[in-house]
Amino acid sequence: MKNDKFVFLWSQIVELVKLECEGLNIIREQPGDLRIETLEGRPFVTIRIQRRHVGVYLLPLYYHQHLITKYIDELRKGKTTLYFTQNTDVDEVEIRNLIQNCRTMIGRY
Template sequence: MKNDSLLFLWAKLSTIIQEASIGMPVIMYEPGDLRIETGAGRPFATVRIQRSHVGVYLLPLYYHPEILPAVLKPRKTGKGTLRFTEDADSVIDEMPALIERCRAMVGHY
């Protein structure tokens, strides 16, 4: 784990993503690193603590950027990457809706 101080933020984001991804296989679940795949074995989501942020990596978002809600656009740092630095960030509440949109794209990437 690169930054222990981000563990609470990682736990919050990981819980949200796991709850919205019920039924999908969890490949890795260690403090600071969560990886979820589709039933077909394709990467779906990763939540990982980095040096100064918690990164959320969503493969469906990479292929279908139009599914990203406008309120989350300031957190987007790569084609399928969102960056969070504070657990009190109000846009985190939009993550369940984004994960549902990502689930709808499974099989289309």
């Protein structure tokens, strides 16, 4: 883990994502590092604590950019990475909707 001060934020995001990823394969779950794959073994989401942020790497966004809302776009760095910092207000509804929408794209990326 690169920065202990992000543990609470990481835990908050992980809790939301895991609720929406029920039935998918958790490949790695360690403090500061969660990786979930589809049942076919394709990467779905990784959530990691970095030095200056919590990164959420959501592979379906690479192929399905139409799923990105204004809130998500403000968090986005690159095509598939969302950056959360200590000052980020986590919109639980937006995150849950994004994960649900990305799940509908499984098998299409």
